[in-house]
Amino acid sequence: MLFLSTFIVVFAGLSSAKPFSGKRWDNPSLKHRWVEVPRGWEFHSTPAEDHLLEMRIGLKQNKLDELISSLYEVSDPDHERYGQHLSKAEVDALVAPHPDSVEAVEAWLQHHGINPDDAHFRSAGGEWISIHVSVAQAERMLDTKYGVYHHPASGSSVVRTMEYSLPAELHSHIDVITPTTYFGTFHSMRSTSFIETKPASLVDDAASFAAEISPLAVPASCGSTVTPACLRAMYNTTNYVPKATATNKLGVAGYLDEFANDAGEFRTDAVGGTFQHVQVNGGGNSQSQPGVEANLDIQYTEGISFPTPNIYYSTGGSPPFIKDTFTPTNTNEPYLDWLNFVLNQTVIPQTFTTSYGDDEQTVPQDYAVSVCNLFAQLGARGASIMFSSGDEGVGGGDCLTNDGTNRKIFQPAFPASCPFVTAVGGTTRVNPEVAVSFTGGGFSRYFSQPSYQTSSVTPFLTNLGTKFSGLFNASGRAYPDVSAAASGFQVVISGRTSSVGGTSASSPTVAGIVSLLNDFRISQGKAPLGFLNPLIYSTAKSGFNDIVSGSNPGCGQTGFTATTGWDPVTGLGTPDFLRLQQLV
The missing domain is CATH 3.40.50.200 (Peptidase S8/S53 domain)
Incomplete structure (x- = not known):
């Protein structure tokens, strides 16, 4: 449920892109894994390699602790800052990633033939990046295999994976990548009302x-x-x-x-x-x-x-x-x-x-x-x-x-x-x-x-x-x-x-x-x-x-x-x- 603005990466000429030093990105380390298919879901089929995913990358926010501290201060009726809520610009500044995180993630994208300069848009704080990638490319980037999973009770079907990995260096720079191991959709989730x-x-x-x-x-x-x-x-x-x-x-x-x-x-x-x-x-x-x-x-x-x-x-x-x-x-x-x-x-x-x-x-x-x-x-x-x-x-x-x-x-x-x-x-x-x-x-x-x-x-x-x-x-x-x-x-x-x-x-x-x-x-x-x-x-x-x-x-x-x-x-x-x- 998050993400501010997204940007679309143009993939023209990806096959001719020249990767950087491969060794930096050749040590995948597990980010998340399910031990079993989430209950209610079942494997259906293998997705087409050229099926497009909207990959969203959540970078670590450099001043998240300061954001949370500010949230509590402006919400505490006994604090001198009570009611002094932050502007959009102030929040964006606190959630912006560290320049080192930006450099690492952009270098990783370039290694996979994705030029960050082709981005149409990023979140205002820069902590979220959205790119369109094929299933085949996502599998290479995340050292995983995607599947089509079906939820019979709701009729939902999603393209997800049972696990994904990132190069060890990126674990300190990336909080989460989707769609990966979260299977939920609003059709499969419980709406908290009933006739x-x-x-x-x-x-x-x-x-x-x-x-x-x-x-x-x-x-x-x-x-x-x-x-x-x-x-x-x-x-x-x-x-x-x-x-x-x-x-x-x-x-x-x-x-x-x-x-x-x-x-x-x-x-x-x-x-x-x-x-x-x-x-x-x-x-x-x-x-x-x-x-x-x-x-x-x-x-x-x-x-x-x-x-x-x-x-x-x-x-x-x-x-x-x-x-x-x-x-x-x-x-x-x-x-x-x-x-x-x-x-x-x-x-x-x-x-x-x-x-x-x-x-x-x-x-x-x-x-x-x-x-x-x-x-x-x-x-x-x-x-x-x-x-x-x-x-x-x-x-x-x-x-x-x-x-x-x-x-x-x-x-x-x-x-x-x-x-x-x-x-x-x-x-x-x-x-x-x-x-x-x-x-x-x-x-x-x-x-x-x-x-x-x-x-x-x-x-x-x-x-x-x-x-x-x-x-x-x-x-x-x-x-x-x-x-x-x-x-x-x-x-x-x-x-x-x-x-x-x-x-x-x-x-x-x-x-x-x-x-x-x-x-x-x-x-x-x-x-x-x-x-x-x-x-x-x-x-x-x-x-x-x-x-x-x-x-x-x-x-x-x-x-x-x-x-x-x-x-x-x-x-x-x-x-x-x-x-x-x-x-x-």
């Missing part, structure tokens, strides 16, 4: 959606039949009118064939209004075949944040390719095109929500870390980023490890496990809310526990004792951070109402509330909230309704249990806008 079978609870008309509900008496029906009016009452936003609509914006990230209907407003004051469509890399906008996920997201971000401008990013995923019988057309990886686009904008929305994820162990760690660091860039620039925590509890399926040992352990979700995003879990019912059984939560095995959450997480771990010992990484980044309603959402899709559930509903709900908080701050002449976690785990902690019942079973286990204080089921709880407004 529920609740015909009796469906709201039949727009007027019912629009009817306001008193926060003092939220009806029990809102626990099973959720409308924007329910959420506005439950989380105390009903009477807030946005003022900074010329500045404040809310972005919804959508992918592949997920587009949103323009029609479907549930607020009488929003009739005739619409949202902005931004199509990235061939993303669609077919008003005749909208997506469930897309309509869920935009109908509820708008339902809460109106008249704040909403932007729906429809991101495609089909790079240039050579058509042949056995090679798929889609070799792009999740998030990369979207982040490439957004990070290259001078002005970005102050709030984002995304509702996709996968088991962390299915994402190569070098890829996950590189992607997570790109979210740090967005946060440093003043964006609040919400991700749904997943719908598999502590893990779905057999929960066996993919390292060859076949151990059963809890399976954390990525990108929810990234410490630079705000992960959103799910609840159900009202008066009181309880954890919904499918809400994802747990502890990362890739990312260590950030200091901002230690004081909140430690009491939970202390009380848990030795229960589930060995099934999770107690020193890992803990999630979710917060929660919101996740079941019974009434969504209009092609003119018909469906009941939708999942933490895909929770994330846009929280994003809508955060967008209102950003509106409030901006209207007071203050900076937007930016990266939320250091704030919500400290001075804003009391702005959440603690959820103290429910659990998130999975992996054949009962899962964690919601309790007083933070827990890996509902995090810090659900937001109360009026309390948070006083705290931010």
